[in-house]
Amino acid sequence: MHQLRIDGCDTGHVPIVGSAHITEADNLDYLASIESESVKLVVTSPPYNLGKDYERRSPLDDYLAAQTKVVAEAVRVLHPAGSICWQVGNYVDNGEIVPLDILLYDTFAKHDLKLRNRIVWHFGHGLHCSRRLSGRYETILWWTKTDDYTWHLDPIRVPSKYPGKRHFKGPRAGELSGNPLGKNPSDVWEIPNVKSNHPEKTTHPCQFPIELVERLVLSMTDEGDTVLDPYAGVGSAQIAAAMHGRTGIGCELDASYVAVARERFAQLADGTLRTRPMGKPVYDPNLPNGGH
Numbered sequence: 001m002h003q004l005r006i007d008g009c010d011t012g013h014v015p016i017v018g019s020a021h022i023t024e025a026d027n028l029d030y031l032a033s034i035e036s037e038s039v040k041l042v043v044t045s046p047p048y049n050l051g052k053d054y055e056r057r058s059p060l061d062d063y064l065a066a067q068t069k070v071v072a073e074a075v076r077v078l079h080p081a082g083s084i085c086w087q088v089g090n091y092v093d094n095g096e097i098v099p100l101d102i103l104l105y106d107t108f109a110k111h112d113l114k115l116r117n118r119i120v121w122h123f124g125h126g127l128h129c130s131r132r133l134s135g136r137y138e139t140i141l142w143w144t145k146t147d148d149y150t151w152h153l154d155p156i157r158v159p160s161k162y163p164g165k166r167h168f169k170g171p172r173a174g175e176l177s178g179n180p181l182g183k184n185p186s187d188v189w190e191i192p193n194v195k196s197n198h199p200e201k202t203t204h205p206c207q208f209p210i211e212l213v214e215r216l217v218l219s220m221t222d223e224g225d226t227v228l229d230p231y232a233g234v235g236s237a238q239i240a241a242a243m244h245g246r247t248g249i250g251c252e253l254d255a256s257y258v259a260v261a262r263e264r265f266a267q268l269a270d271g272t273l274r275t276r277p278m279g280k281p282v283y284d285p286n287l288p289n290g291g292h
């Protein structure tokens, strides 16, 4: 368990205490130990059944049946004002793609969850395909348990395109037409994926960029809330939670990833963890200095 104190972040002058925890365990065993309705945000990226280092390829029906059990537990532990964010890409078989969010839609809908957004995460790097277009996005299904869900737009606003634009006629003529805090980031997010030259890269082949989870944590939880990742990998979700005064918990099967996660939590606590800051512009080779 790693507790950290980040002074002045988010709330101005009040110190925020966040913490990050990871358990080496199978997620169904782990989830059984979590109290019902105690988690404000479940955020995760499960294996895609592609036969990566950390998974064994199985028939799609078996994959779906296994996911169905984990989803049921995620719903049980979810607070009535909570959200589930399930981040997936495509299962690929002999060049044919199966979008996993489409496959999983009914699994969530059967629990009477409400889909608030299907967020498209667009990134610049990946395999170059020769017989189809190269895949450059994955999705996050954002579900809530009820209509009365925790939601904060202001902490995740992004700079407006025309920040000084004013109404030029009507009763509000001369006033700023946009929100001075910035605009809604929309449901298409351009965030670099974690490849070899990313500051957060570890030994894990598919880790979350921390800034992606930060957006979800800041908008869907309050300080002190619990954020859970049942496929925790190297602990990116817990780090994002702890950075903002939340309690990040989760489990991971592979002991080597658990060790890397714990090392990262220690670095976060002593201030040496390298992260890509939320809101940093994406590198653009056509601009001087990449636009930075």
Ligand SMILES: C[S@@+](CC[C@H](N)C(=O)[O-])C[C@H]1O[C@@H](n2cnc3c(N)ncnc32)[C@H](O)[C@@H]1O
Pocket: 025, 026, 027, 028, 044, 045, 046, 047, 054, 055, 204, 206, 207, 208, 209, 230, 231, 232, 233, 234, 235, 236, 237, 251, 252, 253, 254, 257
């Ligand atoms: C796509 S990765 C998630 C990476 C994570 N988002 C991160 O930022 O590091 C999926 C992870 O789930 C783990 N996993 C697979 N089956 C599991 C299970 N039944 N219980 C717990 N973890 C599991 C794998 O070892 C793998 O690290």
